[in-house]
Amino acid sequence: MRLRRLASELRRLRQAAGLSQEDVAEKTKVNIVTLYRIETAQAKPQLRTLIALLDIYGVTGDTHADLLSLQKEAKQRGWLNDLEANLLGQYSAYIGLESEARQAINYESLFVPGLLQTEDYARAVIRGVRPTAPDDENENRVTARMQRQLLLEGDKPLRLWAILDQAALCREVGSDAVMRDQLTHLIQQAQRPHITVQIIPFSAGAHPGMPGSFIVLKFGPDDPDVIHIDSMAGDLFLEKETDIRRYNQMCEHLRAIALSPADTVALLTSLHRDH
Template sequence: MSTARRRQLGSWLTKLRNQAGCSVEDSAERLGCSTSKIRHLEAGRSKIKKVELTKLLDLYEASDEVRAQLDETRKQAEERGWWSSYRLPEWFEPYVEFESTAVEVANFELDLIPGLLQTEEYAREIHRAGRYDTDPRDIDRRVKARMTRQNRLSSDPPLQLRAVVSEAAFHRQVGGPDVMKEQITHIIEQCQRPNVILQLLPYEAGAHASPSGTFVILSFPDQEESIGFLDTPLGGHTVDDEDEVSALRYLFDELRSVALSAPASLDRLRRLVQAD
């Protein structure tokens, strides 16, 4: 079952309950269950049956449009996503699920090129280096999954990508000079898309707002709450606390403010390619 879909459905149920002025106790009474079950449903930790969803939406006096949308989300939560056959790390699958329905990605990277902009050879080298959490037999699957994720950039409607990337990522010789030249050229080409904006955080910017790590903020349609994602050497985890996601958005805005403009960033990348 899709963890991301369950969490989206749970978020909607929480919002509808609050809008209806109902308490967790009211919802539990309607279903004839414990309050802990309602909390699990709203946190996306438990599966909800169609009859349970109907009873809650009756209590919240949801519109027909909302009912149809949430029942469709419930059905989708039962389906296996395209990524399930790629043997992705367990901690990463929820992120890919969220990304598949997002409308915008805001991504800050310190030492690596954002996954949505990586070439196949660059991605392969990254996975080869990550032997700790990538079985060598899974490298091809992981690379193919990354390439498939990139289809969102050319879908209709396309995913909006806003990236701030440290200059160090473009000087790190992942796979050697030829791989990096191809990678930077690919980024320049991708940035011709109106939905892709990359800003380079230059060395001369000095100390900045996020020296200790990379992060992503995913935004969704219909004013759903945004989700954050933090990457670590041993994996990553989603952030759905509203205050924490707001803090990440503030950090991203701070980083954008000290990064080069998009045109200036592309000029610097072109000079890097020409220098080679």
């Protein structure tokens, strides 16, 4: 995502300067194919190339420093480096995208959303869906899931809108005690200002989310959304405009038929009493 942001900003700056790619190639001696690859996030610009581009676009001050930082950090993966060798590449890719997002809309039909799971619930879920995987691989996934939840902390936390089918809360995962703690955690998280939780009750009947779960990741105003779908066939990343529009429309529909955030907390409290 850092590379995509850098590419988008360089494209915008060139257009604002009234220059074509051919003009820039002539002025900087940067190959036009290389310039095209840089502006479409297919290649990371070398530092001297980036400086040359910023010079002809007249970029100075904080913007200049910010773009140099983006170039430097374009391949950084943070805490994921220690775990990446033990995680599937697609899951690693998702974690990288999620860490750059400003907002996530997560619909789940069978699980509590990963960013809202307790460690015991996460461990029980991961072991349950990966019964033949070695224990160390499953523990790496638990660790990764707990690390991801740090996105919900800090001065500028990820804004999370979680929508889940009531069925996800009626399936006992781990044990009665695990579910009780998980429901307590959900109630607490649902009352934080940057987290919204809605439950689609059984009384809603059939609804568009029944075919499966998905996550919509939202970035800056100049970056398109990314749709992530986790399935038995592997992870899918959708970035076409038609797919983005379709899934955002589905989010609006699911929000409309789900319980309000206040009624959701009331239902969670009732389910907690049952445990």
